[in-house]
Amino acid sequence: MSHEHLGCACCNLPHLPAWTAGLLPDTAAGGELDAAFQQAYSRHARTLAPQATIFHNGVIHTMASGGSKRVEAVGIAGGTIMATGTLHDVRQAMQAHALREVDLDGRTLLPGFVEPHMHVLPSALYRSWLPLTPFQQPPRQQELDPEYSFHSISRQIGKALDQPDTLPKDKGGKPWVLGFGVDPSLMLDWEDITVTQLDPLSSTVPILLMNSSGHLAYLNTAALNAAGITDTPSGVLTEINIAKALQAAPQPRLLEFVASLKQVLDNASAMGLTTVFDAGLGATEHPQLEIGLLKLAALLGPVRIGAALFTKPEEQALDEWLQHYTPDLDSHGDQRFSIKAIKLIADGSNQGLTGYQNEPYACAHEHSVPGVPDTGLSNYPVTSVFTSMLDKAVGHGWPVLVHANGDKAVDYVLDSYRQVLTPRPGILSEEEAQKRRQLRLRVEHASLLDDAAIDKMAELQLNPSFLIGHVGYWGHTFQRTIFGQERVQMLDRCQSALNAGMRISLHSDHFVSPLGPLRMMEQAVFRTMEAAPGKEVLNQDECLSRMAALRAVTLDAAWHCHLDHLVGSLEAGKRADLVILAQDPLDESVRKLRDIAVEETWLAGVKVHGNNKSSGAMAQ
Numbered sequence: 269m270s271h272e273h274l275g276c277a278c279c280n281l282p283h284l285p286a287w288t289a290g291l292l293p294d295t296a297a298g299g300e301l302d303a304a305f306q307q308a309y310s311r312h313a314r315t316l317a318p319q320a321t322i323f324h325n326g327v328i329h330t331m332a333s334g335g336s337k338r339v340e341a342v343g344i345a346g347g348t349i350m351a352t353g354t355l356h357d358v359r360q361a362m363q364a365h366a367l368r369e370v371d372l373d374g375r376t377l378l379p380g381f382v383e384p385h386m387h388v389l390p391s392a393l394y395r396s397w398l399p400l401t402p403f404q405q406p407p408r409q410q411e412l413d414p415e416y417s418f419h420s421i422s423r424q425i426g427k428a429l430d431q432p433d434t435l436p437k438d439k440g441g442k443p444w445v446l447g448f449g450v451d452p453s454l455m456l457d458w459e460d461i462t463v464t465q466l467d468p469l470s471s472t473v474p475i476l477l478m479n480s481s482g483h484l485a486y487l488n489t490a491a492l493n494a495a496g497i498t499d500t501p502s503g504v505l506t507e508i509n510i511a512k513a514l515q516a517a518p519q520p521r522l523l524e525f526v527a528s529l530k531q532v533l534d535n536a537s538a539m540g541l542t543t544v545f546d547a548g549l550g551a552t553e554h555p556q557l558e559i560g561l562l563k564l565a566a567l568l569g570p571v572r573i574g575a576a577l578f579t580k581p582e583e584q585a586l587d588e589w590l591q592h593y594t595p596d597l598d599s600h601g602d603q604r605f606s607i608k609a610i611k612l613i614a615d616g617s618n619q620g621l622t623g624y625q626n627e628p629y630a631c632a633h634e635h636s637v638p639g640v641p642d643t644g645l646s647n648y649p650v651t652s653v654f655t656s657m658l659d660k661a662v663g664h665g666w667p668v669l670v671h672a673n674g675d676k677a678v679d680y681v682l683d684s685y686r687q688v689l690t691p692r693p694g695i696l697s698e699e700e701a702q703k704r705r706q707l708r709l710r711v712e713h714a715s716l717l718d719d720a721a722i723d724k725m726a727e728l729q730l731n732p733s734f735l736i737g738h739v740g741y742w743g744h745t746f747q748r749t750i751f752g753q754e755r756v757q758m759l760d761r762c763q764s765a766l767n768a769g770m771r772i773s774l775h776s777d778h779f780v781s782p783l784g785p786l787r788m789m790e791q792a793v794f795r796t797m798e799a800a801p802g803k804e805v806l807n808q809d810e811c812l813s814r815m816a817a818l819r820a821v822t823l824d825a826a827w828h829c830h831l832d833h834l835v836g837s838l839e840a841g842k843r844a845d846l847v848i849l850a851q852d853p854l855d856e857s858v859r860k861l862r863d864i865a866v867e868e869t870w871l872a873g874v875k876v877h878g879n880n881k882s883s884g885a886m887a888q
Contacts, residue, residue: 301560304526309568318844318873320345320365324355326372327852330838331379331822336815342377343367344844347602347872352838375867376852378818379837380542380845381785382825384733385669385712385775388532388546388562388573390482393520394448394779395528396436398428400477401449402741403782410787410862412741412798418459421450421477425469432473436518442494444474444518449779451480452635453619453745454799460635461486463503476517480780481620484637485510491517504638529565537570537877539783540866542845543836544571545829547669547712547777548578548611550589559607566604570869570876572845574599574829576609576669579657581647586610586657595666597830602843602872608830609667609710612657613647615677616640618715618750619742623674625716630752644674655684662688667707667830669733675716675758682724685709689728705729710828713738713777716751716758717765726768731828733773734760737781740791743806744799756806762792762820763810773825774817785821787862789853792817814854844873 324341330352341358343351351361402416403409413420428435428445435443452458459465466475466488474491478484487495487503495516497509505513520528536544550558555577566573577589589610596606616622621629621637624644629635632642648654661668672681689709691701705728714732717725725732738746739760747756765772774788792812795805805811812820826836835845850865851858858864868878 300522301557301564304522305564305568307523308526308530316874318344318347320350320362320367321873322355322358322362322367322369323372323377323846324358324369326374326848327376328352328372328838329376329378329818329852329854331819332837332839333823333832336819336837339838342838342846344846344873347844347874349838349840349842349844351840372848376849377838378540378847378849379822380835380847380869380871381540381821382773382829382831382836383536383541383544383776383778383783383785383821384773384825384828385547385735386536386544386778386783387548388529388544388565389549389558391532391779392525392529394478395531396520396524397478398424398445398447399449400424400447401480401779402451402454403449410782410784412454415456416451416454417456418452418461418465421447422465422469425475429470429473435473438474438494438516438518442474444476444491444494445470446517447475447477449480450477450486451619453742453750458631458635458745458749461504463487463489463492463501466503474517476513479620481617481622482780483510483616483622484620485513487513500638502638506637506639526561529561530569533565533569533571534877536783537869537871538866540785540847540849540869541783542571542847542869542871543826543829543831544573545608546573546575547775549575549607551578563605570871572603572831572835572871573605574608574831575606576611576667577607578611579613579661581613581653581657583653583657583660586660590660590664590666595830597667599831599834603834606831609669610661611669612654612661612671614654614670614672614681615644615646615674618644618673618738618746621750623715624677625674626676626679627755629750630755631749635749643676646677646680648680651680651684654680655687658684659688662704662707662709665707667709669710669712671712673713673715675718675721675755678711678714678716678721681711682721682728682730685728685730686724708828708830712775714765715760716755717761718758719764722761722764722768725765726770731771731773732765733775733825733828734762734792735777735781736760736762736774736788736791737776739795739806740787740798741781742799743795743797744804747797747800747806759806761807761810762812763816766812766816771824771827772820773828774820775825784862786849786853786864786866788821789814789817790859790861792820793861794859814856818853844870846870848878 322343339352341355343358343362345365351358400421404411404413432443474494475488477486485505495513599606615624624646628642672678691698713735823836826832848868
C-alpha cells in the first residue's frame with residue numbers, strides 16, 4: 269500500500285496539509301490571524317484579574333503528589349494556590365489579602381482536569397462538518413447512539429442535501445456534503461461503505477465522508493469525479509487519495525475556523541478541563557502558523573495547551589524539529605502554551621482494522637481495508653528507521669509519545685525503546701541511559717498488552733496513556749467481531765500497569781471519542797461495554813479504583829505532560845486551576861460519573877465557565 273504515513277485521527281491526520289492548504293497561508297498577511305482571534309474572543313480570561321478567594325464548606329480533594337488529602341479549605345491569590353488545610357489555617361495564611369470567601373455549599377472542589385491526548389486543530393476543522401459519529405448529539409454527546417447505522421447517517425445526509433444553500437461550496441461554487449466520524453464498526457450492522465451505498469443518495473452533489481479513524485474516507489462518484497480520482501472506483505480512499513479529494517473539496521475560512529476552535533476549547537472548559545495536550549501539532553507545511561493558532565488560543569481562551577510535534581516516519585522530518593525547537597519541560601508562571609514532546613506513530617487504528625497485529629483480525633474474512641493486510645500495517649516497514657529516530661529524539665533530550673495500538677506494533681516499539689534506553693559500552697553510559705528513562709517517555713493507546721509487554725514497559729520506565737473509550741465504546745465490537753473473546757482481554761490493562769509500578773493517564777483522543785474526564789473515569793472504574801446488550805464488564809481485574817482513575821485525569825495526566833509542577837493538584841505554589849462539581853466522583857453511591865454536573869471551571873484564579881453561584885462575599 270502506498271501512503272505518506274498511517275495513523276488514526278490521533279495522528280493529526282496524514283492529509284491535514286491538503287485540508288488546510290487554503291486556510292493557513294492566508295493568515296500570514298495583515299494581522300488577519302490576530303484580528304480573527306480578537307473577534308472570536310472579544311471577552312476572555314486574560315481581561316479579568318484573579319481575585320483572592322477562599323473556598324470552603326464542601327468536599328475538597330487535593331490530589332497532592334505526596335498523597336491526596338481531603339481538606340476544609342483552599343485559598344488562592346494572584347492566580348496561585350496559596351494554602352490548603354483547615355479553614356482557620358487558610359484564613360490565617362490569607363490575612364494579607366483583601367479577599368472573598370466562597371461557600372461551596374456541599375459541592376466538590378478538585379484540581380482542574382487534564383486531557384493528555386487530543387487533537388485541537390483537526391477537532392476544530394471537523395466542527396463545521398456534518399456530524400455522523402456513533403455518539404448522540406448534545407446533551408447526551410458522551411453516549412452511544414443505539415440506533416446508529418448506515419440508514420441513520422443516510423437520513424442525515426438526505427436532510428443536508430435537501431438544503432443545498434447551506435452546504436459548503438468549493439472554489440467553483442459547487443456544494444458538497446462533508447461528513448465526519450463515520451464508524452462502520454459501531455453500526456447495528458457493520459456495513460462497508462462504497463459508491464454502491466453513496467451514489468443513490470446523490471448522483472450530482474459530491475459526498476465525502478471521513479471515517480472516525482481519520483485515514484479512510486468514503487466518496488460517491490460525483491466526489492471522485494470532482495477530485496479527478498480514477499483509480500479507486502470503490503470510493504474507499506486511503507491517505508494519498510484523501511489528500512487529493514480534500515484539495516478539491518470546500519476549504520475552511522479563517523473566521524469560521526477560529527470560531528470553531530473557540531467552540532472546541534469552550535467545550536473542553538465546560539467539561540472541567542483546564543489543560544489540554546495536542547498530541548500531534550505541526551502536520552502541515554506551515555507549522556509556525558499552526559503553533560501560532562494554538563498560542564493565541566491558549567493566550568485568549570479558557571485552557572492551557574501543551575503539545576507534541578507530529579513527525580512523519582522520515583529522519584529528515586525529525587531533523588527539522590530538532591534543528592528548530594527544543595522541549596520546554598519547565599514551563600513557569602502562568603505560561604499558557606508550551607511544546608513538550610515529539611510524536612511518532614507506529615501503526616494505525618484497531619477499530620479501523622489497520623492496527624499492526626501478531627494475528628489476523630478475527631473479522632478479516634468479512635471486513636477489510638483496501639490494500640491493508642489482514643494483520644494491519646506498520647508505519648515503519650523497516651523498524652530500524654523507527655529505532656534510529658527514537659534514539660535521536662531521546663538523545664536530544666526530547667520526551668517522546670509513540671502511538672501503538674496493535675500488539676505487534678507494541679512489540680517493536682518496546683524493542684526499540686529497549687535498544688535506546690539500555691546502556692551500551694562506548695555508546696550509551698549508565699548515567700545517560702537513566703537520564704533518558706526519566707524523560708517520562710510514553711506509549712499512546714497501548715491498546716493490546718500481554719504480561720510480557722507490561723513487564724518490559726515497567727522495566728524501561730515507560731508510561732502508558734490509555735484511550736479508555738476503546739473499552740467503553742468499542743469493547744463489545746472488539747470482543748464480538750474484531751479480536752474475539754481471548755485477545756480482547758489484553759485491551760487497556762490499566763490496573764495491571766499500575767500494579768507494575770507505572771503511572772498512567774486516560775485520554776479521549778478527541779475527536780475519536782468525546783471529551784469528558786468524568787466519563788473516562790467511569791469507563792476505567794467500571795469497564796462496562798456500553799454497546800453490549802447486557803452491558804457486560806470487560807476484564808474485571810483491570811478496573812481502577814475511583815482514586816486511581818481521578819489521578820489519571822489530574823495529577824498523573826499532568827505528570828505525563830511535564831506540567832505537574834504547575835497543575836494537576838491543589839498544592840501551594842501551583843496555578844489556581846480548579847473545577848467545582850455538583851457531586852463527588854469518589855462517592856461510591858454515584859455510579860454515572862459522566863452525568864455529574866461541572867458547575868464551574870477556574871483558570872489561574874479566574875472563573876472561565878459556570879454560573880454565578882460562587883459570587884461570594886468580601887471578607888471583613
